[in-house]
Amino acid sequence: MTLPINGLHHVTSLASDARANNGFFTRTLGLRRVKKTVNFDAPDVYHLYYGDAAGTPGSVMTYFPFPGIGKGRAGAGEVGETVFAVPEGSLGFWKERLGAGNVTESARFGETHLHFAGPDGDKFSLVETADGRDGWTGEVDADHALRGFRGATLRLRDGGATGELLRFMGYEAEETQGNLTRFRVPGGNGADIIDVETLPGAPAAQQGGGSVHHIAFSVADRAAQDEVRKAIADTGYQITPPIDRDYFWAVYFRTPGGVLFEVATDAPGFDRDESPAHLGEALKLPRQHEHLRKVLEGHLEPIGD
Numbered sequence: 208m209t210l211p212i213n214g215l216h217h218v219t220s221l222a223s224d225a226r227a228n229n230g231f232f233t234r235t236l237g238l239r240r241v242k243k244t245v246n247f248d249a250p251d252v253y254h255l256y257y258g259d260a261a262g263t264p265g266s267v268m269t270y271f272p273f274p275g276i277g278k279g280r281a282g283a284g285e286v287g288e289t290v291f292a293v294p295e296g297s298l299g300f301w302k303e304r305l306g307a308g309n310v311t312e313s314a315r316f317g318e319t320h321l322h323f324a325g326p327d328g329d330k331f332s333l334v335e336t337a338d339g340r341d342g343w344t345g346e347v348d349a350d351h352a353l354r355g356f357r358g359a360t361l362r363l364r365d366g367g368a369t370g371e372l373l374r375f376m377g378y379e380a381e382e383t384q385g386n387l388t389r390f391r392v393p394g395g396n397g398a399d400i401i402d403v404e405t406l407p408g409a410p411a412a413q414q415g416g417g418s419v420h421h422i423a424f425s426v427a428d429r430a431a432q433d434e435v436r437k438a439i440a441d442t443g444y445q446i447t448p449p450i451d452r453d454y455f456w457a458v459y460f461r462t463p464g465g466v467l468f469e470v471a472t473d474a475p476g477f478d479r480d481e482s483p484a485h486l487g488e489a490l491k492l493p494r495q496h497e498h499l500r501k502v503l504e505g506h507l508e509p510i511g512d
């Protein structure tokens with residue numbers, strides 16, 4: 208049985224300052240803000256989404272900015288690094304744009320990674336790929352623009368059980384190099400790599416600013432999500448019922464290594480409640496929180512364009 212998972216859908220992290228977060232992702236990295244809404248479970252906090260022109264699944268980095276939240280502590284049981292794909296020949300541009308003193312390079316599975324940190328110490332890297340996805344060209348031209356995720360690295364004390372889970376989800380173990388094992392979902396959406404980093408002696412990660420809160424995998428629609436949900440539940444995982452997130456439907460479950468996984472539908476997408484030309488501009492509230500609009504508009508700090 209192969210489950211209908213297409214790669215990543217989105218990655219959601221915690222931030223300490225909404226304005227700084229917005230500036231870094233829209234201006235420095237040149238992503239498009241595709242939605243400005245609130246955390247549906249804590250509506251006094253923004254939920255900001257950044258991605259390509261449409262917020263295509265596999266391109267969407269999202270944030271819950273909790274004002275003044277303390278920094279997270281890196282460790283085991285978390286997403287260690289989120290990896291974006293950039294066009295071939297563009298790493299030099301990014302090294303200059305981010306500042307040579309702010310980046311480091313490393314080699315992994317024959318690829319060069321350019322590592323850098325976000326405003327809260329969030330860990331990212333860029334890798335040149337030949338994939339055909341188009342990046343958003345608001346601030347950065349097409350020859351250099353981020354195309355979406357390439358994948359992510361999971362940091363785990365014992366990668367075995369999570370490796371089994373990834374295989375069950377349709378990923379194939381490709382190669383092991385030192386304490387890293389690369390998994391890839393065949394025929395994925397471009398955001399199709401998960402590297403599992405095994406760190407037996409690492410302390411447990413503590414979530415805070417700059418930490419990934421959860422990582423979401425893409426399925427086309429609710430029928431595909433039901434199939435995945437049933438298969439995951441049948442193997443013994445506790446998995447939530449489908450939850451309406453307005454722009455996708457989500458189910459969540461915690462992996463053996465402690466990372467929170469989500470499986471999210473590609474439909475209906477971010478143009479559900481605003482036109483493609485104006486994505487991310489207005490504060491959009493889910494129906495259940497619309498009655499709080501006046502309060503929230505007074506409470507949430509302006510973050511700029």
Ligand code: ZN
Nearest residue numbers: 219421423469
């Ligand atoms: Zn999510």
